[in-house]
Amino acid sequence: MANIQQVAKRAGVSVATVSRVLNGHDKVTAKTKLKVEEAIQYLNYEPSMLGRNLRNSESRIVLILIPTISNPFYFEIIKGIENMALSQNYSILLCETDSKPEKEEIYFDLVRKKMADGIISMDPAVNVETLKELAEHYAIIQCSEYGGGIGIPYVTIDSEEASYRAVKHLIQIGHKKIALMNSDEKFLYARERRMGYERALREHDIPVNGDYIFYTHELGFEQGQLAMKKILRLEDRPTAVFAVSDLLAIGALKEITAAGLHVPNDVAVVGFDKIDFSNMTNPALTTVAQPMYKMGTVAARMLIEKIQGKIVDSVVLGHELVIRESTTG
Amino acid sequence: MANIQQVAKRAGVSVATVSRVLNGHDKVTAKTKLKVEEAIQYLNYEPSMLGRNLRNSESRIVLILIPTISNPFYFEIIKGIENMALSQNYSILLCETDSKPEKEEIYFDLVRKKMADGIISMDPAVNVETLKELAEHYAIIQCSEYGGGIGIPYVTIDSEEASYRAVKHLIQIGHKKIALMNSDEKFLYARERRMGYERALREHDIPVNGDYIFYTHELGFEQGQLAMKKILRLEDRPTAVFAVSDLLAIGALKEITAAGLHVPNDVAVVGFDKIDFSNMTNPALTTVAQPMYKMGTVAARMLIEKIQGKIVDSVVLGHELVIRESTTG
DNA sequence: GATGAAAATGTAAACGATTTCATTTCACAG
């Protein structure tokens, strides 16, 4: 494999000139440019990013931190990030932490060692202390999930409001006994979503019943099944369930059907995220749509600006309630 | 941020010595080692991969080429690859081609420019010519999908046999009118799966009916719905459908239910891949399980060996039929 | 044809590590 020296030699110019035609921001005579291009062609030369990266002290790689790749919630966000990154000549390293500190640490090390220029964190279980420390030296953006008040820019939606609207929809179609399937309240978004839930109830003079609130330690299908089992065993059974993730809701769906009950006639279900699969279930799932693709592009743009040393502000994006069969038959 | 020079200076040794304690394969006195480690600690030094990578002419990054991140089929494979890669100090760049040559080209360029040390291709739509050309200079492995006979090592399952067993299962539980929902036969695996389908039929003296074979140009949910619509319109309606992907099968499921028919009483359905969601549907899907995690680890191991210059052989892994509600009630 | 400013090109020093080869240090035998 040829390097820039050999190209220079063959073209009869200096390496500086070759570099100039390569990057194009400096002026080069049409004639020399041609000579260089011929040499490049002839030698099948491809500039090495290794040399360039060292010289420029950058890697042109950004990290995406997600708890697990199995949650389709992240798909669209990732696509958004990827496309924006690609358009700016960045590549993305997708990092699954499994919410384990030791895996997280591996990836943090990647930026410490200059293998990555920045991080978009979507892991709610991320170690906030380390993140804060890292943010002093490196570019970091939080996306979708965020620890509040730690001074790291984020892009997210208004969880409280989204939750409020979802529950309000259930109330409007006649439900009064509404269960909340929430995740661990150590996460900010979980606290916000419970607040929205309670606000909607209070606004309609429905008392908040602690027995109707369930916590799961993960947002997966199985946790949804498990929680739904408990809900179905309540003596005063709820007629509706609001789950804070589609996977939880799909687990609930499966469990309700397995119990011989009908959705939505016996129990209505609302999910959160509008993952692809929410449309594939029987019945299709009513859910809150986050503008995921947009979220991804915005996060990526913010990160790149941060890498370039600019100051960036946090962003709150809109959301939308998508009403489908699981609440309206 | 400190560099190796400053560490050397503070420790009162040469950079060579620092490098030696860093990498640990050369001998260093316990006393100097301590001095160096103190200096590292004091300066908060982290070795830069940029310098190291240039010197070593490697990036320690491998590319994974997938058509789209939305297909859960790839999850477990990716996890397998990632874990194996991580254990060997490689990171993975997940690359979505959308089956578009221009996106593919972006990623191919990454290896030409030394930004990546090798490629694991899972994209059936990959440009085989370019891939072959690339394989002359760079480490490449095909995983799951593969173009046969192009001299690039692959890891896969025996598609023909898997397909044969799936169809045989349908025959054994009494079906004779079995539709095949296949993808485009420009893909080798599609041809193989049709062959398995036909072998099973022939073996039980069931004539192969061309009207029962459907082709989709993608393997998604919508394509499954569309194809199922056509199948349901056949005058001599099949009593079973074998789809070559779970997403197709889930589309079929939804469509059958929407038509007021029952699975499996009216139409039985078999999928392929055993993605997580195949278990979440109503009814749960009978499907062919590929050893995806294993496939990923094997592919990663093969790739790393290839990078190290070893000669690697292709691998065919086993598979398993998972019988669930969509065929047995 | 000399002059000078502007444009094009070249020289050489970074970037931050690893590693070969040379040199120094060390322990020990004579």
Added chain:
DNA sequence: CTGTGAAATGAAATCGTTTACATTTTCATC
């Protein structure tokens, strides 16, 4: 105390770029 070989360390080249600065070329002008 010296000589010896092995072990530890150091000096400097190297990987492949980019770029500040120095130098040369170009060309319009007088």
